[in-house]
Amino acid sequence: MDQVTVEHLLQRVQAKDEDALVALHARYAGLVYSVAHRVLGERMAAEEVTQDTFMRLWAKAHTYDPARGEFIVWLLTIARRLAIDALRQRQRKAPLGDALSIDDRPDLWDNLLSTSSGELRRTLLAVMDSLPAEQRQAVELAYFYGLSHSAIAAQLGWPLGTVKTRLRQGMQRLRAAWLGETQTHPAGED
Amino acid sequence: MADMNRDDFLDLIPAYALGALDDDERAAFEARLLADLEAQRLLDEYRAVADALVLLTPAQPAPPGLADDLRRRLAAQRSAPEPQPASTRTALPRRILALAAALALVFGALWLALNGGRAGETMPPDQMFSELLARPDAVRVALVSAAPFEDVYGELIAVPDGGYAVIKVDCLPQLEAGQAFQLWLTMAEGVVVSGGMFYADPDSETTYVPVTFSQPLARYRRLAVSIEPQTGSARPAGPPVFAVPLA
Numbered sequence: 001m002d003q004v005t006v007e008h009l010l011q012r013v014q015a016k017d018e019d020a021l022v023a024l025h026a027r028y029a030g031l032v033y034s035v036a037h038r039v040l041g042e043r044m045a046a047e048e049v050t051q052d053t054f055m056r057l058w059a060k061a062h063t064y065d066p067a068r069g070e071f072i073v074w075l076l077t078i079a080r081r082l083a084i085d086a087l088r089q090r091q092r093k094a095p096l097g098d099a100l101s102i103d104d105r106p107d108l109w110d111n112l113l114s115t116s117s118g119e120l121r122r123t124l125l126a127v128m129d130s131l132p133a134e135q136r137q138a139v140e141l142a143y144f145y146g147l148s149h150s151a152i153a154a155q156l157g158w159p160l161g162t163v164k165t166r167l168r169q170g171m172q173r174l175r176a177a178w179l180g181e182t183q184t185h186p187a188g189e190d
Numbered sequence: 191m192a193d194m195n196r197d198d199f200l201d202l203i204p205a206y207a208l209g210a211l212d213d214d215e216r217a218a219f220e221a222r223l224l225a226d227l228e229a230q231r232l233l234d235e236y237r238a239v240a241d242a243l244v245l246l247t248p249a250q251p252a253p254p255g256l257a258d259d260l261r262r263r264l265a266a267q268r269s270a271p272e273p274q275p276a277s278t279r280t281a282l283p284r285r286i287l288a289l290a291a292a293l294a295l296v297f298g299a300l301w302l303a304l305n306g307g308r309a310g311e312t313m314p315p316d317q318m319f320s321e322l323l324a325r326p327d328a329v330r331v332a333l334v335s336a337a338p339f340e341d342v343y344g345e346l347i348a349v350p351d352g353g354y355a356v357i358k359v360d361c362l363p364q365l366e367a368g369q370a371f372q373l374w375l376t377m378a379e380g381v382v383v384s385g386g387m388f389y390a391d392p393d394s395e396t397t398y399v400p401v402t403f404s405q406p407l408a409r410y411r412r413l414a415v416s417i418e419p420q421t422g423s424a425r426p427a428g429p430p431v432f433a434v435p436l437a
Contacts, residue, residue, distance in 0.1 A: 018261070018264050021260070021264070022257060022260060022261065025256070025257055025260050026257060029252040029256050029257070030249065030250065030251050030252040031247070031249060032252075033250060033251075033252040033253070033256070034247050034248060034249045034250045035244060035247045037250060038247050038248065043253060047253060047256060047259075050252065050256060051256065051259060051260060051263060054260055055260075055263060055267075056395070058264070059341070060341050060361060062341070063341055063361065068364075069238075069241065073241055073242065073244060073245070076244040076245075076247070077241055077244055078395070080244055081394055081395050082395065084394070085394055085395070085396070104248040104249060105248075105249045105250060105251070106249065107249075108249035108250070108251065109245075109249055113245070117245065120242055120245065121242075121245040121246070124242060124243065124245060124246055125246055128246060139208070139243070142205070142208040142209070142210040143208055143240065143243050146209060147210065148209075148210050148211060148212045148213075149205060149210055149211065149212050149215070150212045152210070164201075164202075164205065167204065167205050167208070167210060168201055168202075168204050168205065171204030171205070171207070171208065171236060171239065171240075172204065174239050174243070175204070175235060175236060175239045178235075178238065178239045178242060179235070182238075
């Protein structure tokens with residue numbers, strides 16, 4: 001499904017065409033669920049966030065701006081935020097452990113990303129794999145669980161300054177990779 | 191943070207893009223970010239990086255049955271009664287009018303408030319909101335969105351004897367570099383005063399804005415928010431985002 005098709009479906013969603021929303025759901029619910037489950041770690045809560053994400057899309061489809069990036073990133077960002085909100089409401093503690101140990105079906109990403117985003121994803125995965133474990137853990141706790149510096153320090157038993165340094169260094173390397181990819185494959189290039 | 195050199199300030203940008211600054215750090219960081227265009231540009235890059243991190247999510251297939259559930263939710267929404275228009279809430283009891291008039295901040299003061307730094311408060315504003323909700327005497331007033339920001343919605347909740355209130359607002363529009371949201375209070379005689387500046391919570395769909403007031407309640411009839419330059423405006427000049435009718 002190319003971007004033009006997605007935008008056509010979004011226009012139909014804005015016109016309150018339920019079939020269009022269901023079509024988008026059929027295509028992206030797996031990834032939305034994946035993001036929610038990544039944050040919440042449990043099926044029922046992740047299902048709830050998945051559905052909330054699509055109901056949010058139903059209400060706010062007109063707020064998507066193609067100039068700001070791909071639809072899938074926009075949609076999954078909403079899912080992540082809703083999942084973190086749900087995590088905070090449950091006052092659940094973010095799980096420790098290596099997030100990359102979760103079963104990964106990269107094939108489920110196939111055909112859902114533009115060429116440039118697919119390359120970016122592979123590049124960022126490689127950078128994350130190469131980060132020292134502590135930097136990667138700090139980035140994942142901040143991003144996927146919405147933890148602050150002090151919350152990460154409390155959870156991992158690290159000094160606060162160490163958390164700040166590791167988080168900064170990890171993000172600096174990811175930014176360098178992102179800059180390289182966006183210059184090599186500008187947005188919209190497929 | 192006043193003693194922090196610029197390199198230390200710039201070093202916080204990646205964490206800010208991830209939403210990882212602690213409350214005290216974030217308030218001070220945002221105050222300094224206002225006047226630093228280079229930092230804002232760098233922040234835009236880190237935010238793009240942060241957005242892209244969602245692509246690293248390990249993928250799983252969705253459980254079965256979600257599509258049918260979605261159709262049921264859509265059907266339920268179709269058959270639900272229409273929500274009461276916000277404008278009907280303008281017929282407010284006198285105590286709400288009196289309360290609303292108390293919403294005043296220091297005239298012309300710059301103030302940033304998100305889920306974090308707030309003058310004199312130690313409780314996060316989302317928690318303040320929840321506590322106010324639990325009060326049987328709390329007063330609630332719906333926001334009225336302004337075109338073209340019709341997707342903005344939320345409410346103000348306040349204590350009836352004045353002192354403080356919290357605005358809960360969803361779907362604030364995205365700002366351009368160099369912009370911020372500015373609160374305005376319209377006094378009974380029509381004079382408009384600034385209530386301070388704030389940004390949307392970058393880590394949530396919902397932003398909680400705590401409001402403190404110290405002026406007589408009867409002096410204010412409306413609260414509004416517009417998009418202004420980060421340094422603030424003397425009077426509303428940018429596009430209005432929403433209003434809270436108080437009279």
